[in-house]
Amino acid sequence: MRIISVNQMNEADRRTSEFGLSGASLMDAAGRACAEMVHNTWPDGRVIVLCGQGNNGGDGFVAYRYLEQLGRQVSLFLIGDVGDLSGDAEGAAELVLDDIQAASVLLDKSENDSFELSEGDVVVDAMLGAGNSRPLEGEFLQLVQLINATKAHVLSIDVPTGVRGDTGALSSEAICADITVTFNALKTAHVIESAASLCGAISVVDVGISEETLAYVGDEIFLNRPDVWADKLPWPTRSTHKHQRGSLGVVAGEAGKTGAARLAARAGLRVGAGLVTLLGHASAIPEMAASSLAVMTKDYADIDELYLLSASQSGLVFGPAAGVTEGTRFKVASLLQTGVPIVLDADALTVFKDDPSFLFGLLHEKCVLTPHEGEFESLFPGLLAEVGNKINATRTAANIAGCVVVLKGADSVIASPDGAARVNVHGSPFLATAGSGDVLAGMIGSWMAQGVSAYDSASASVWIHGEASLSGGAGLISEDLMDYFPRILTRIYEEIRPSNVLWERKIEFST
Numbered sequence: 001m002r003i004i005s006v007n008q009m010n011e012a013d014r015r016t017s018e019f020g021l022s023g024a025s026l027m028d029a030a031g032r033a034c035a036e037m038v039h040n041t042w043p044d045g046r047v048i049v050l051c052g053q054g055n056n057g058g059d060g061f062v063a064y065r066y067l068e069q070l071g072r073q074v075s076l077f078l079i080g081d082v083g084d085l086s087g088d089a090e091g092a093a094e095l096v097l098d099d100i101q102a103a104s105v106l107l108d109k110s111e112n113d114s115f116e117l118s119e120g121d122v123v124v125d126a127m128l129g130a131g132n133s134r135p136l137e138g139e140f141l142q143l144v145q146l147i148n149a150t151k152a153h154v155l156s157i158d159v160p161t162g163v164r165g166d167t168g169a170l171s172s173e174a175i176c177a178d179i180t181v182t183f184n185a186l187k188t189a190h191v192i193e194s195a196a197s198l199c200g201a202i203s204v205v206d207v208g209i210s211e212e213t214l215a216y217v218g219d220e221i222f223l224n225r226p227d228v229w230a231d232k233l234p235w236p237t238r239s240t241h242k243h244q245r246g247s248l249g250v251v252a253g254e255a256g257k258t259g260a261a262r263l264a265a266r267a268g269l270r271v272g273a274g275l276v277t278l279l280g281h282a283s284a285i286p287e288m289a290a291s292s293l294a295v296m297t298k299d300y301a302d303i304d305e306l307y308l309l310s311a312s313q314s315g316l317v318f319g320p321a322a323g324v325t326e327g328t329r330f331k332v333a334s335l336l337q338t339g340v341p342i343v344l345d346a347d348a349l350t351v352f353k354d355d356p357s358f359l360f361g362l363l364h365e366k367c368v369l370t371p372h373e374g375e376f377e378s379l380f381p382g383l384l385a386e387v388g389n390k391i392n393a394t395r396t397a398a399n400i401a402g403c404v405v406v407l408k409g410a411d412s413v414i415a416s417p418d419g420a421a422r423v424n425v426h427g428s429p430f431l432a433t434a435g436s437g438d439v440l441a442g443m444i445g446s447w448m449a450q451g452v453s454a455y456d457s458a459s460a461s462v463w464i465h466g467e468a469s470l471s472g473g474a475g476l477i478s479e480d481l482m483d484y485f486p487r488i489l490t491r492i493y494e495e496i497r498p499s500n501v502l503w504e505r506k507i508e509f510s511t
């Protein structure tokens, strides 16, 4: 599923009406899909369709017409004058002209024909869509406040009114919808917080804009789901041995602070690296060895020994609980010199707060940086605010760093230096717990150790991590996450099952 900008969607609309369906046909399909969604989701209750002056309102007029045809008790309100409508919206309004009432009726409690919204009503929000360009005021703001204060169900067309399609940031109060119906592709506001949470459940319906057109107008930005990376994961065949499945080295912090590295190592083992080794100072070995069975431990006396041990791995993880010290900076530099694929997380990022360009000079294309928003701000000060869109800010960061950047959150963005990005919304809020980032770093390192590209390693890990959190539900702690991986991985394998990989040996006898 593609994520595209408002301008790109307008261009897709234009190209479709030039080479395919007319704007009126697109609007008809859009309005009809919304009417059917209302009817299927809430088969009873009054429906109130609230339209603005643009094409979002146009979709609303169409939805009203189909809801009437479905036999629903439905009322139609317009903000502004019928005479100000134009284009396809005017065309759609002409078919329902006699039924249009002024939206002010909903606000003015003193009028005889005042209209009270109540529980069980359904509001179709067709006030503003992709064209919303400024903070709400006047009737728009009052109606949004009125609707949010009632218990009526709300279906927003394209985006909740007040939300701007191209950003997840909110510049004013916006509709809090139960369902948002959008068309052929997602927009930033559907996946990036705070806007994303106001969309409720999102339904992307096909109104007739082709994938070819979307690919022509859009960038390589997709929702992160298994369909974009599942066929890139390596699966062992019956003759695979552990030395063919990669060796992951996780560089630990000092004694008493090795828990984070141990979480990363265990996660790395779970997602398939054949060998996982915790690398630490001699003083840290006893506690690491005591709690690790299949994970090995090795001590290094100095940075030269660390370099040699790391250079023999096929993937590395460094940063969780590493310590914000000069020593950590030296270790990062040394590990990067090996050229081995590496995940840098937490302290391995924070130590470059004062001179991020020094880090950028050392990074190579097989690196993945996994900052949360605070760490991102340390490395790319002001970038998020300046770009104003988390997806594009992460893409810019990946370009500056010259490697994959994962900006973590409820809406994690995985960006590649070539401009491609994937947005992950699959996960539970219970991931906000100590150690969950360490688990993620270990997973990414493990896939890379197995030969998966940095971009696919990061994408697969973020999704599987999210899926595990959803399996865990409430009360999840980081140690639990790994226990869900086998079932999730097996499900992914069963869905794509590459033709050359057969786990179960079948031998039949005929008597």
Ligand SMILES: NC(=O)C1=CN([C@@H]2O[C@H](COP(=O)(O)OP(=O)(O)OC[C@H]3O[C@@H](n4cnc5c(N)ncnc54)[C@H](O)[C@@H]3O)[C@@H](O)[C@H]2O)[C@H](O)CC1
Pocket (backbone or CB within 6 Å): 009, 013, 026, 027, 030, 052, 053, 054, 055, 056, 057, 058, 059, 127, 128, 129, 130, 131, 132, 133, 134, 135, 136, 137, 140, 157, 158, 159, 183, 207, 209
């Ligand atoms: N391919 C598709 O996605 C399709 C989308 N459709 C629908 O069309 C709208 C976009 O229509 P557009 O006319 O461009 O924008 P709006 O209806 O959202 O509003 C434009 C209108 O509103 C004024 N305005 C902007 N901001 C504000 C504000 N804050 N307060 C008040 N007024 C504002 C602006 O000046 C314009 O006059 C898309 O969302 C879909 O719903 C097609 O119908 C089907 C194909």
Ligand SMILES: [K+]
Pocket (backbone or CB within 6 Å): 056, 125, 126, 127, 128, 129, 156, 157, 158, 159, 160, 161
């Ligand atoms: K809307």
